[in-house]
Amino acid sequence: LKPSLVIPGKGSSVVMFCELLVKELPRTDLGWILGKHPERSFSKVLKKGRFVDGSWIDCEGTGYTSGYRATCRNDPMTFLELVKEQNKANYVDVTLSGICPYNLILFTTIFSSVLKSQFPEEATRATDKFDCKVVL
DSSP, X not given: OOOOEEOOSTTOOEEEEEEEEESSOOHHHHHHHHTOOTTOOEEEXXXXXXXXXXXXXXXXXXXXXXXXXXXXXXXXXXXXXXXXXXXXXXXXXXXXXXXXXXXXXXXXXXXXXXXXXXXXXXXXXXXXXXXXXXXX
16 A cells, blocks of 8 residues: 555645445444544644544545544645754655655554554454555
């Protein structure tokens, strides 16, 4: 899979995202597995100008029953300050900060409950296999 880069309107942050789309699993069950409330979004501010957000996707007409989108945003001004602190070239493009290993690691913040696999023994849905699509 190739990381995806989205550059919203002028003055916005560079964004890297990950989408998880699942067939035959309602949002409530996927929310339980992901450890996310099916009616709420997730947002966390991290250090050095990085932000992590998670939100539910409307899957109507896609063939999938539920989906979750996680995004990692970097503040361009903070990126330029970091480049200056590290004595790097000041002509480095801010979009380079959008797709990097550090942002891939940030997805563990959103999907931590799944990655830790800390489910009660009676939680059989967590071990079921589902037809899904992941876009990174």
